[in-house]
Amino acid sequence: MENNEDNYIDISFALLKRLNRPLIFDVYVKRGTKSFSKIFKKGDLLDFDRIRLYEEKGVDVFYVTEEEHSLYCIYVEKLGDVLNAKAETFKPSEAHEILKELSTHTITEIQNTLEVNDNSLNNAKNVVDGCIKRITKDPKNVVKVLKLLSNQPYQLKHAVSVSMFSVLLAIADGIESDLNIQSIGLGGFFHDIGIGQLTFDPEDMKVLTPEQRKEMWRHPELGKEMLDQVKGIKSDVIQIVLQHHEQPNGHGYPNGLRGPEIYYPAKIVAIADAFCSLISKRSYRDAFSISEAVLKLKEDAGKYDKKILETLTKLVLPNL
Ligand SMILES: [Fe+2]
Ligand SMILES: [Fe+2]
Incomplete structure (x- = not known):
C-alpha cells in the first residue's frame, strides 16, 4: 500500500491501551510528516513497555490502515x-x-x-x-x-x-x-x-x-x-x-x-x-x-x- 496520509486513520490511544487480547489490526505510528511505520501487528499482544516509550517520546497518536479501520x-x-x-x-x-x-x-x-x-x-x-x-x-x-x-x-x-x-x-x-x-x-x-x-x-x-x-x-x-x-x-x-x-x-x-x-x-x-x-x-x-x-x-x-x-x-x- 502507498505510504500516503489518506490511507491511515488515527485511532484512540486511550482505547487501544484497554485492549487485553491479541490485536485484530496492525497499528502504525507516523514518522516525519507523511510516512507511517507498523509498530504492532495483528495477533500481537500489546507491548505496554513499548507504548510507554512512545509516550515518553510524545507520540500519542496511533493509526490503522483505511482497509482495517x-x-x-x-x-x-x-x-x-x-x-x-x-x-x-x-x-x-x-x-x-x-x-x-x-x-x-x-x-x-x-x-x-x-x-x-x-x-x-x-x-x-x-x-x-x-x-x-x-x-x-x-x-x-x-x-x-x-x-x-x-x-x-x-x-x-x-x-x-x-x-x-x-x-x-x-x-x-x-x-x-x-x-x-x-x-x-x-x-x-x-x-x-x-x-x-x-x-x-x-x-x-x-x-x-x-x-x-x-x-x-x-x-x-x-x-x-x-x-x-x-x-x-x-x-x-x-x-x-x-x-x-x-x-x-x-x-x-x-x-x-x-x-x-x-x-x-x-x-x-x-x-x-x-x-x-x-x-x-x-x-x-x-x-x-x-x-x-x-x-x-x-x-x-x-x-x-x-x-x-x-x-x-x-x-x-x-x-x-
Ligand atoms: Fe433539522
Ligand atoms: Fe439540527
Whole structure:
C-alpha cells in the first residue's frame, strides 16, 4: 500500500491501551510528516513497555490502515456494549473517549450508507445511554465530550450536542421516565440524518436558493423515511425527527402544526437544536455567546415552546 496520509486513520490511544487480547489490526505510528511505520501487528499482544516509550517520546497518536479501520470500529462497538453493561469498569476519561469514537463511527457510517440499520441503532443507543449516565453524574461532562469532538465535521458534532442538550433540557423540564429521556436523546442524535440525502451540503451555503430551501424543508421527512426501515426503533423517536422544525406559531415545516399539535419531546429537541446551532461556529458566521443565543431564541419566541424556553434559560444562564 502507498505510504500516503489518506490511507491511515488515527485511532484512540486511550482505547487501544484497554485492549487485553491479541490485536485484530496492525497499528502504525507516523514518522516525519507523511510516512507511517507498523509498530504492532495483528495477533500481537500489546507491548505496554513499548507504548510507554512512545509516550515518553510524545507520540500519542496511533493509526490503522483505511482497509482495517472497520476492524477497529468493531472493537469500538464492543466497548460501547461493555460501557452500557458495566459503566463502572471505565474511568470517566475512557467513557468520554468511547462516546467520542462510537458517535463518530456511527454518524459517519449513516452518512456514508444513507441508512440506519439495527447495528447503528444499537450503537446510537449506547452513545445516548452512555451520555445520559455521564450527564446525570455531572452535567459539565457534556462540555468534556464535546471538546473531544471539536475537530470533527459540523454535522457530527451537531448530532451529539443536540442529543446531549435535549437530554439535559428534558431532565431540567421534569421528565423523569428513563425511556422517554432515551427517546429524546435518540431523537436529538438522529434529528438531521435526512440532511445526508440532500443534493447539496447546507454547511457550505450562506444563503440557500428558493429551490434549495424547498429541498431543505424535506429533511425531516427524509430522516423519518430512513428510520421507518429500522424494526427496533420506537415511534416517539421517529415523531421527534419528523417534527423538529415544527413551530408553535404554525410557521414550521413539514406540516405547519400548531402549539398543542406538536409532540412535546419534539419541542424540546427543537429548542436544543436551535440553541446548539447558534452557539456553534458555522462556515458562514461566528458562534453566538450563550446569552446572545438565549436572547435570539426569545426574539423568535413564537417559534418555540415558551415553558421549555424558560427551562433552557434557567439551565444555561442560572444567574439571571
Ligand atoms: Fe433539522
Ligand atoms: Fe439540527
